[in-house]
Amino acid sequence: MRIMNGHRAIDLSSKTRSVRLEDIGAQVEVRRHPGARRLTLRVSRTRRAVIVTLPLQCDLDEAGTFLNRHIDWVRARLDSLPNHVPFEHGAAMPLRGVPHAITFTGNKRTRLISINARQSGRPTIIVPGDEECAPKRLTRFLFDEAKRDLTVSVAKYARPLAVKATRIAIRDQTSRWGSCSTTGALSFSWRLVLAPPFVLDYVAAHEVAHLLEMNHGPNFWALVKKICPEFETAKQWLQVLGPDLHRYGPAHGESAA
Template structure:
């Protein structure tokens, strides 16, 4: 049972250093203490309360950590919508978005007159953001399907379903029923990073944990995975400055 009263607020306002931060309150039945986290792409501050926690204590906890909240939000990258002329990474390679209003088709890649890669988007400008996002999702699904099924074949397991999302808290996940889910933003990372995520999640179909046995299994099917893991830890946040506002994955599971 969670102890939220009917009149309990869903969020509180936190004044700090001339700014006001909105802090969303969230109860969790397994929480043992008050904790704060930032949904980086949305800049949302979330304060988790234990079942018997109070709003008064939560507010005091937030006020105590106001400097931490302001500093973390201040370091976050600005969201950059997809637009004509924007340079975004595709499989780790910078591509410039070029609007081709009068041409047929939707989205495709080619090289410009200088031999540099571009992403061409046909149609009206108002649809450019959605079309680029849909294109990246399709490319992500294709690459992750290929990589995941290759690793599944190595381990002798069967993938029941594969979905592409803009996940809230992780780059990928695996269910006990064999369903895999990935963030479409992995298509912007270098291929070896996407490949590592596929190996990671497929390995969970054998080991549903992060034990030493699990990491040995990952290393067996994807030697040298550490390089990709470090890239994701250090550079992964950058992938979420692009496109429609979503939520930054912070981990893999």
């Protein structure tokens, strides 16, 4: 399959499912789905990706034609998305709900990231070391901070329910803020550490409740309300403002793991 993008043709062979359209700054993913009855097209706000879903019997050439026919719609949707904020010197990002500035010092005599909580003005996340590696170092720092906060929060909500998580993992999840496996392992998005603490607490309580109720029925929500009475406020915050947390991270093409 060849996707025409401007004057350039991009080949999507039968072995290729993902290409990047450089001039519109987006990844294109082609997915076959057994339940799909027609071709569909959507733009992921969290991953800034163009996703084409097609039925099993549909060939890839049809997907290419379909995408070309709607390329103006794709560009319009991408243009409406908030700009990506890469981890770079001088950028601004939230940490625990508070706006922070990012400073790459280039100081190679220390590797310890620190936060300068200024009395006036915006607090600063100070990232030392080689500036080329600074974005990855900052990402690792945020993973660790998220793990620390979520470990404390999970323990706090697990106690009244007399349950215990078998493991807590921090991941670069884009489709959900947290998850609970049947073995009692909890996984969370690192971006929760960017949100206000009451939001992170709600997601921790939500997943802890799943240790007893692996569903979203009335009993589950009763458990959430029991341990986190004000959860509705945090739930609404995530629905309205949560997608914007995905603006922040390493530059496109770099792994956040």
